[in-house]
Amino acid sequence: xxxxxxxxxxxxxxxxxxxxxxxxxxxxxxxxxxGCTGTLIAPDWVVTAGHCGSLTGSIVPTPIGMPASTIxxxxxxxxxxxxxxxxxxxxxxxxxxDYLVTNGSGNDVTLLQLDHASAVRPVLIAAVGERAIxxxxxxxxxxxxxxxxxxxxQPPDTMQKARVPIRSDADCAAAYPDGLGGGSFxxxxxxxxxxxxxxxxxxxxxxxxxxLAKALDGSLRLVGATSFGDGCGRPGKPxxxxxxxxxxxxxxxxx
Ligand code: 4AZ
Numbered sequence: 001x002x003x004x005x006x007x008x009x010x011x012x013x014x015x016x017x018x019x020x021x022x023x024x025x026x027x028x029x030x031x032x033x034x035g036c037t038g039t040l041i042a043p044d045w046v047v048t049a050g051h052c053g054s055l056t057g058s059i060v061p062t063p064i065g066m067p068a069s070t071i072x073x074x075x076x077x078x079x080x081x082x083x084x085x086x087x088x089x090x091x092x093x094x095x096x097x098d099y100l101v102t103n104g105s106g107n108d109v110t111l112l113q114l115d116h117a118s119a120v121r122p123v124l125i126a127a128v129g130e131r132a133i134x135x136x137x138x139x140x141x142x143x144x145x146x147x148x149x150x151x152x153x154q155p156p157d158t159m160q161k162a163r164v165p166i167r168s169d170a171d172c173a174a175a176y177p178d179g180l181g182g183g184s185f186x187x188x189x190x191x192x193x194x195x196x197x198x199x200x201x202x203x204x205x206x207x208x209x210x211x212l213a214k215a216l217d218g219s220l221r222l223v224g225a226t227s228f229g230d231g232c233g234r235p236g237k238p239x240x241x242x243x244x245x246x247x248x249x250x251x252x253x254x255x
Contacts, residue, residue, distance in 0.1 A: 013200035014160035037144035037209025048208030126221035146205025194238030203232035
């Protein structure tokens with residue numbers, strides 16, 4: 001039995017992002033192919049997934065990083081084809097030294113340095129003092145250029161977004177026990193989000209994209225980077241995100 005069918009219009013279960021919104025969400029391609037999503041966190045830095053560039057795990061970067069020249073980063077456009085985007089080459093790739101190839105075994109984060117400062121306003125990583133805005137039960141926004149269902153042949157032509165509840169670390173650990181379902185959950189470097197019944201989730205190609213929580217002033221803060229999951233939108237299988245706003249990944253990014 002395959003996973004539950006994704007709702008139409010998708011991210012899975014999402015809606016198209018209107019023009020001009022989420023301009024800091026990056027559409028990343030590697031060697032011209034369907035790639036990943038990322039998030040602008042400083043004028044010339046994008047955070048994405050450690051396994052960015054891998055659809056099936058076959059093109060996996062080593063911790064040395066991959067050649068920057070093969071990576072293209074597009075900002076400020078909701079269009080998957082890049083129309084109207086601010087286009088960047090990458091001058092430096094910094095893969096978290098703790099990243100291991102196996103899903104669920106490390107800090108699934110990579111930093112890309114852009115060739116020039118973006119005109120787009122970066123999104124702030126949630127401050128340590130903002131921990132409560134991403135407590136379990138809070139709704140968070142996911143967004144990306146990935147697939148709208150796990151078996152889709154290609155992504156939608158517009159960036160998608162959706163809202164999903166942050167889950168407790170205990171829920172995440174129960175959904176991803178050791179060695180099962182695409183990796184084990186480690187609360188030091190991961191958080192997970194999604195409805196118990198599934199239906200709304202990140203998917204392939206959304207990797208590295210944002211999990212955003214709402215700050216007290218109503219603006220969004222980055223709390224996660226899409227990492228992995230067992231399929232997309234399956235019941236009992238919330239999406240797993242790199243825990244960028246605290247712990248070792250926060251420290252890595254700060255360095
Ligand atoms: C992927 O393949 C992937 N449902 C990303 C996110 C999720 C599943 C797979 C979460 O990059």
